[in-house]
Amino acid sequence: MSEIEDKFYKDAKAYWHSTPATVDGMLGGFSQISSTDIGGSRKFLLHFIKDANCATKSHRAIDCGAGIGRITKRLLLPLFDTVDMVELNQGFLDEARAFIGPDSSRVDRLICSGLQEFVPELARYDVIWCQWVLGHLTDDDLVTFLVRCQKGLAPNGIIFLKENISSGNVEFDETDSSYTRPRQLMIDLIRKAQLKVLKEEKQKQFPSGIYEVRMFALQ
Numbered sequence: 001m002s003e004i005e006d007k008f009y010k011d012a013k014a015y016w017h018s019t020p021a022t023v024d025g026m027l028g029g030f031s032q033i034s035s036t037d038i039g040g041s042r043k044f045l046l047h048f049i050k051d052a053n054c055a056t057k058s059h060r061a062i063d064c065g066a067g068i069g070r071i072t073k074r075l076l077l078p079l080f081d082t083v084d085m086v087e088l089n090q091g092f093l094d095e096a097r098a099f100i101g102p103d104s105s106r107v108d109r110l111i112c113s114g115l116q117e118f119v120p121e122l123a124r125y126d127v128i129w130c131q132w133v134l135g136h137l138t139d140d141d142l143v144t145f146l147v148r149c150q151k152g153l154a155p156n157g158i159i160f161l162k163e164n165i166s167s168g169n170v171e172f173d174e175t176d177s178s179y180t181r182p183r184q185l186m187i188d189l190i191r192k193a194q195l196k197v198l199k200e201e202k203q204k205q206f207p208s209g210i211y212e213v214r215m216f217a218l219q
Contacts, residue, residue: 037206061128083108128158135180158217166180201215
């Protein structure tokens with residue numbers, strides 16, 4: 001790893017270690033969008049599970065960049081038997097079971113790792129959900145992460161990405177050390193990982209003045 005990449009990852013880690021373990025902290029001060037976000041994600045996800053004609057099962061999912069478990073609690077646990085969480089900040093994981101509440105008994109593995117180092121167990125997951133976290137990976141690390149995720153899918157499993165999309169060039173945020181990529185670059189990196197886009201959708205009803213958010217289902 002180069003010195004620039006090392007600083008990129010260390011700065012992000014420092015930012016999240018300074019962030020409060022709350023929903024507002026997880027959403028950078030935009031906690032008011034949480035219910036709209038979850039609603040859009042649920043509708044998108046239900047295209048692929050919980051239907052007699054769907055091949056994707058709903059036994060086990062993993063929440064990547066899980067924070068304290070906002071997505072685990074409100075999106076994944078209502079739809080899956082068991083959920084794993086992977087998160088860079090151990091402090092967030094320490095708060096997760098209390099935040100999630102009684103259903104935390106169905107959270108199996110709490111994995112403290114950056115996604116650039118995380119290796120999913122082979123064929124373990126029906127769904128791998130990655131949201132507002134992939135900007136913390138370099139392009140090369142994002143591609144290799146997606147390759148590892150594909151190997152972590154159970155038969156007919158699907159990878160879901162939900163990320164901010166820039167309107168032009170790649171934008172870098174020095175505050176949290178993250179990239180916001182344009183749509184075409186996201187598509188190019190997905191193809192480089194030899195994955196195909198099953199479905200793509202723009203998140204609706206978010207306030208004006210924030211980034212466009214897109215969801216991708218990959219296989």
